Amino acid sequence: MEISRRKFLKSISAASGASLVSKSQFAHGAERFTGWPERFGILTDITRCVGCRSCEAACNEINKLPAPKIPFEDQSVFEKIRRTDAQIYTVVNRYPNPKPGGPAVYVKKQCMHCDEPACASACLVKAFKKTQEGPVIYNKDVCIGCRYCMTACPFYVPAYEYDEPFKPEVKKCTMCFERISKDGIPACVEACPMEAMTFGKRSDLIRVARKRVIEQPDIYIDHIYGEHEIGGTSWLYISGVPFEKIGFRMDLGTTPYAELTKGFLGAVPLVLILWPAFLIGVYMFTRRRQEMVETEAENFEIEEDQQ
Amino acid sequence: MTGYIEKKHTFRSWVIEKLFMGKTIKEYLKGLITPFNFVAALILLVGVPVSVYRFTQGIGPSTNLSDNNPWGLWIGFDVLAGVALAAGGFVMGTAVYLFGLKEYHPTVRPAVLTGFLGYFFVVVGLCFDLGRPWRLPYPMFVSVGVTSVLLLVGWHVALYLATQFVEFCPALFEWLGLKNFRKWVIKLTVGATIFGAILSTLHQSALGALFLLTPGKLHPLWYSSFLPVFFLISAIVAGISMVIFESMLSHRVFGNRINHQGVDFDKLTLGLGKAAAIGLFAYFALKWVGVAHDNRWDLLNTPLGHWFLVEVFIFVFFPCLLFTWAVRKSNAALVRFASIITVIGIIINRINVAIVGLNWNLEDRYFPHWMEFAVTITIITVGVLTFRWIVNRMPVLYEHPEYKEIDQ
Incomplete structure (x- = not known):
């Protein structure tokens, strides 16, 4: 099958034109599926x-x-x-x-x-x-x-x-x-x-x-x-x-009914991303506190030795 | 030739030491004759043929499931209650490794083992319920239904099972004497704990979210858009209660194997009781937010409404008060008692959601077939036997002498 240059350009412009026309200026952020039109x-x-x-x-x-x-x-x-x-x-x-x-x-x-x-x-x-x-x-x-x-x-x-x-x-x-x-x-x-x-x-x-x-x-x-x-x-x-x-x-x-679980499923990526960040934060915090306690104990021992 | 005999000898002594707990085979077999094992053997004597019957004759003849009631005891108890009660592993892991509550370290290994076995036997129970259990990997690899909450449950339970195995590996490698492997796997602990906490948060709540699709079938007092939160919070409480309950059982049964020097188990029990009291109170309050949200107060004064009140007051609020009272009075025994009521309460809740409350307005109600009970009891028995087998051999309830004080 051969496609002439002219024909190719024509189809490209038609396609881009169609995509420009079909997208409404007022596209809603989350469009709801309302059923296949020809069903x-x-x-x-x-x-x-x-x-x-x-x-x-x-x-x-x-x-x-x-x-x-x-x-x-x-x-x-x-x-x-x-x-x-x-x-x-x-x-x-x-x-x-x-x-x-x-x-x-x-x-x-x-x-x-x-x-x-x-x-x-x-x-x-x-x-x-x-x-x-x-x-x-x-x-x-x-x-x-x-x-x-x-x-x-x-x-x-x-x-x-x-x-x-x-x-x-x-x-x-x-x-x-x-x-x-x-x-x-x-x-x-x-x-x-x-x-x-x-x-x-x-x-x-x-x-x-x-x-x-x-x-x-x-x-x-x-x-x-x-x-x-x-x-x-x-x-x-x-x-x-x-x-x-x-x-x-x-x-x-x-x-x-699909809407009933949408909220839950939508929250899943949030948990997947925010939960590790939060838990790692907690872990770092705990470790830091422990290190502080340990250094304080060491300092205390040194002070005692000096006395 | 001498080398061969030596090798054979070491293998033999390895078997005797690791598998027969240092006894000769004759001694070991003799030791098996106990009243507990007798009961277990009787259960298996019924359970094994029933299992064969289920897998050769189908779900129809072995259950009371029907087109109207497609889910029964195996989903309500084995899967829903099973997963909730196995939450202890993630709760204690998070508390000890992430929140730094190190004094609870002795509870982590039994909790992780309970969690791992719990999930494992949940999957076994699920295989009885599935029409084609051999297609279990399909949702992962063959045809992925991304709109399904159940897909999330499937993936997470599989990943969490693997995570808990990693978390249990240190004990396994200590038992086998594989020091290098242990060193390597112990480095994964914090990562595995974080991963496990994420997975648990999601799949515990997802089990509740499964029922978001049943607004017209599940009784309004149990149906709520908060179901995912109910399931998550109650699973955390169930996990803590199971740790308390199981540490009590372990002390009775494996008392001679528990060797944590300087650990005051009563004090740990009281601490866990405090956590359970707070969790239960939050859960109790949330349950009422659920009723208020749907504004179905009128249903409270119906037979199922009374049953709802029993669940919420006797199995949530009452143990909550017991925990609080026991902690104030430093009464560890009362904490243990409250934990048993809590565990029963969570089981009742899962049964209520999956069986009692579901299809409540239908004439065609479901009650399990005796074979369904037989399978469930058999799975629990095999689970307990496996737990005992592992605890008797691996360092779960005690610290391995060679690994004390390292990697803490």
Whole structure:
């Protein structure tokens, strides 16, 4: 490949020009990451879900998970609230409608694919990664199995293969990362007969969600769950009943979990630099005092001898 | 041929002198039959097969850990409490070598040995808990997750283990009679002490900082943005208390091996008690700053709130008063008693943070499987046996006659 002098100069000037333009005059000292701009997300409209569990079946099939203990058609699973585990990456739970006489509410649960995931911030081997496409994915090849991700996740999502003695892995929804990176859509979204889920750019989904909420205030409550929760999630929910009545935590705040340990980690270099300086100072001080005591004792002895 | 026999002879006498403490093998084996060893053997008889079961069948069948409760006794007790109780090495090293409190010199070696073994067995305990313990070096060399507080803990525990080994080397080399090595390694003492103090400050507090990521899971009375400070201060107090407690045990068990001429151990105990009282009071005050900061006074009058009050009053404030009273009355025995309560209190605190307070609002609560207890008890037993083996052979509780009065 040959690059002409003219072309080279042109590209250089373009690059320097771009760098001049892109840096704002008001650059903030510590800019906060607000999520990859082009990330995908999924909007779940809880009012449309009928609890058919087609999404669970599709997820099971696409991830080649073992057959469930209770068949997907069996309604008896709704008798108790379930969570995800190493063999089930998504579950649909049934909650009684808080409005008297209203139909039961079905809520699909899976990894929320946080914009700044607690699991990724906790992991000491970078096994979790928030991809630019949106999914939070896991790398089994570096995981040491400390399970700090599970302790850190506020949504109780990551699960562990406890019964696997030699190659245990953390298991969770991948938002069908492989499919969406080949322009596909997640299996659960595709399988849903009610179009309860919409896949798309997260920024578009927020607009769609807001439109529905604004246009039909008698159906929806005015909250898009995941828009701001712990700094935003790729998975978004809108609902007809208050979220706290259907198993959502409302006390998580809007601060990304990564921020919670930032202060501590930021203090580490301070300790590493200031602590040795301080301790060496103390050591020198102690030694000097000892030397003074010793010389004084010697002088005292000399004086005594002279007398 | 004669040379060969001579060599063999010296090796044999070396083994007898160094490993069998000058006894013949028959005498040595006979000496092993004691009630303590009998109990230890029984524990190992259960613990060893349980360990094999854990590593061949997995964490699932051998623990009560679950997806909701991924951390249990092995993290709460073996790692969190273990690291806190092993802080004595860094506390006494700093006091003696950096702050010049030379009269406490006799406590340094046992404290460093306790620290080194403590950390070593923390890592052993951790290996039981990790899904793939053989990947322990991964965070150091293969894939480094710099945003993780746990990475800091991992690096620091590894480096600190090495540091404490260096700090213990003088005793090891005195035992082996390697005078030149000893001379060389003793020059590292001050540097190693400073390095150890930095590492300890950071990883003791980092263990608390691990739980900064659990605001929605840990009970608000235990969750606090001050968790790193709580863990550091309480570890310092735990370290001091362990030095007091362990010097008491050593006097009972190894009384004949302790030979520090002119050292008044009661006086040292009282001095340590004074330090513990100050530390405990600071910790007690900080705990309330934590509650006030989050303004969750309402939770004090709930079952877990009562348990919090028990922890803070009976296991922090009460021993603090005991230490103060004992120091005023020059009552070394009472200082020792207070140190035991303090040690139990710190263990309770770590269990509260990692187990009792964590997932407090979940129906699915965790209680350890009997095998988890078996492994923990086995690790402690092996730790105590190792400590005894070393103390019986190396100059830990006494000064080696050939090295007295040098390099002081």
